Amino acid sequence: MGQHKLSDEVSLAVIKKACSNCNLRELCLPLCLSREEMLRLDDLVSTRRRVRRGDHLYRAGEEFDAIYAIRSGFFKTGVLLSDGRDQVTGFQMAGELLGLDGISTERHTCNAIALEDSEVCAIPFSRLESLSREIHTLQHHFHKVMSREIVRDHGVMMLLGTMRAEERLAAFLLNLSQRFTARGFSPSEFYLRMTREEIGSYLGLKLETVSRAFSRFQEEGHIAVQQKHIRILNVAGLKSLMHPSH
Amino acid sequence: MGQHKLSDEVSLAVIKKACSNCNLRELCLPLCLSREEMLRLDDLVSTRRRVRRGDHLYRAGEEFDAIYAIRSGFFKTGVLLSDGRDQVTGFQMAGELLGLDGISTERHTCNAIALEDSEVCAIPFSRLESLSREIHTLQHHFHKVMSREIVRDHGVMMLLGTMRAEERLAAFLLNLSQRFTARGFSPSEFYLRMTREEIGSYLGLKLETVSRAFSRFQEEGHIAVQQKHIRILNVAGLKSLMHPSH
DNA sequence: TTCAACGATTGACTTGGATCAATCGATTGC
DNA sequence: GCAATCGATTGATCCAAGTCAATCGTTGAA
Incomplete structure (x- = not known):
């Protein structure tokens, strides 16, 4: 037994x-x-x-x-x-x-x-x-995964090459939100696991610039930030920041 | 017959x-x-x-x-x-x-x-x-090629994320030179096939900035530029521009 | 519980590269 | 061969983000 x-x-x-x-x-x-x-x-x-x-x-x-x-x-x-x-x-x-x-x-x-x-x-x-x-299916899927990595990197190149600081951060938050959603977590509320400095390095910005952009987003009511805890209050607002008309 | x-x-x-x-x-x-x-x-x-x-x-x-x-x-x-x-x-x-x-x-x-x-x-x-x-060899080589693309893209992200204008252009020229060499062409003399604007887009710079950087490199004796014709006069000099001490 | 270390925020100032603009030089189509 | 178009250069000015610096809030170890 x-x-x-x-x-x-x-x-x-x-x-x-x-x-x-x-x-x-x-x-x-x-x-x-x-x-x-x-x-x-x-x-x-x-x-x-x-x-x-x-x-x-x-x-x-x-x-x-x-x-x-x-x-x-x-x-x-x-x-x-x-x-x-x-x-x-x-x-x-x-x-x-x-x-x-x-x-x-x-x-x-x-x-x-x-x-x-x-x-x-x-x-x-x-x-x-x-x-x-x-297994054909495995082979094909693995190729797709590698290719997706290339596409993702091109997206980052686009971000680093053409976007301004606030656009970059908005794109970053929306990307995280979308990935959390795909994993069954809340799209609008999550903890950042990385520091401002790490975010800045990824986005080609200094940590102070990241911090200021967070504060600005908060002032404008797009998000609520408390240290690493983020709540997205206005997805459409963030999206619009990615394509400024000016 | x-x-x-x-x-x-x-x-x-x-x-x-x-x-x-x-x-x-x-x-x-x-x-x-x-x-x-x-x-x-x-x-x-x-x-x-x-x-x-x-x-x-x-x-x-x-x-x-x-x-x-x-x-x-x-x-x-x-x-x-x-x-x-x-x-x-x-x-x-x-x-x-x-x-x-x-x-x-x-x-x-x-x-x-x-x-x-x-x-x-x-x-x-x-x-x-x-x-x-x-064919195992073909499979493996193809995977390597895809992976190399990912590594290359990471290099570009590094360039866009951390380098200043002149470092970017120096890195770009050295990369071209190295690829021409691998194809049996001169490492030090080649024609650019792309415009200043296209170089700028790739490097995350405006065409005027690219042009000014070319002129500066020429003044300092690192290269000779005449429109799209480039001669690299001082490889070590260009390399040193990529890692400025300041 | 306190202090030290670290991360985040905010302010003041500087600067590298963008922007706007004029000119020049090379192709290219007529 | 000549104008028209496109790309490159150079100059003057501006601004977004970097830099330097002070302060604050959290966290974690003694």
Whole structure:
């Protein structure tokens, strides 16, 4: 009886670990896979890793052998220039993939740091390649994910190249809101996991400029800010800030 | 005899078209493939397309079904916002791939315009996926190419996010020089195919700023500029401009 | 509970690059 | 060959965001 109970617990743990049982499967790599295909993916995604707030998931220059799916938590990726300048290249949340940049040189080209205690699924890349040679749907979906990353980066280039400070921050907040929504969280109320400085680095602004823009948005009634807690009061207002007529 | 001659000419034309005979194969998709594998790629890359200077290879919103390898010529890609702002997202030269951004949504997300009379090889994407299910090397190399695009975009984000005007232009010139070198052209002397405005859009600057930076570089003896003709006189000098001590 | 460290806010001032404008030089179409 | 058009250069001025600095609020460790 005790034996039975133990084995129940073990299989429960296994089930909990599997992609096929993950509540992020509609956002993550398993998207569009059949039940049977997903079970094969489960084998691949065997190792979980916990990353504490502030710790690196990987560092630029380290050998690349796996990509990571975020199961819970929040990350930032960034590159550091020799002269000390650094640039946050992205913020990633549950259901998103990390490490795609490492494929090109077989070394990670950026740092990935957890902004809160997080858990990731490691996906050994060579095994992902083998499996996607067998499962068309997985192959195609993986290509789409990589391509989406390129499109996302073009969006950031657009933002950095053509937008002014307040437009950038409005775009940033709307993007976060939309991603939280897709994960079943409130579109209008959330905690920022990153500092003003990190937001500024991502948006190509100084932290003071970010802070002033937040204050301005608040004065104008578009949002309510209290430190890292954000409430969006007027989505349309924020959207209009992105396309100023002046 | 006449018959024989004709058939010779036809097969010559076929050979000329093939990847296996393309002098860009060391830069392009066929990289690392065996002789036999390359012959299979030849079947795939059947259609060539000429694109005249100023013409679109594809437009944002069009259906995506193929990626393009540039055989000769020069392209720019860019996105256009509803309010008229547009952003050049890249310049592509012979041996580079175009259209990877379209995979994600099955529609092209940017415009690709030839900056000089060009020729491209169309690679039907679904057939590339089938073939790369069979040829590991092709699959892996294609993943590397996509990943390299992501890394490149992160470099541009770094540039737009942290560099000042003259650093951006210096980085741009050094990048062009390096890519021309890889193609067997002079590292120190080349013609720009794009206008000051297009350079400015790519670098997040106004055309006047680009022009002034060129003039400054010339005054300081780093380069010689005459319209679109550039000679780099002092590579080390340009590099030092990228990491100013101040 | 207190203090130290860190992040955020706000103010005063400076500046790099944008904007507006005039001119010049090169293509290109007639 | 000549005007017309387009791209590049240069100058004068302006402003958005950066810089420097002081203060405040939170958080977390002793």
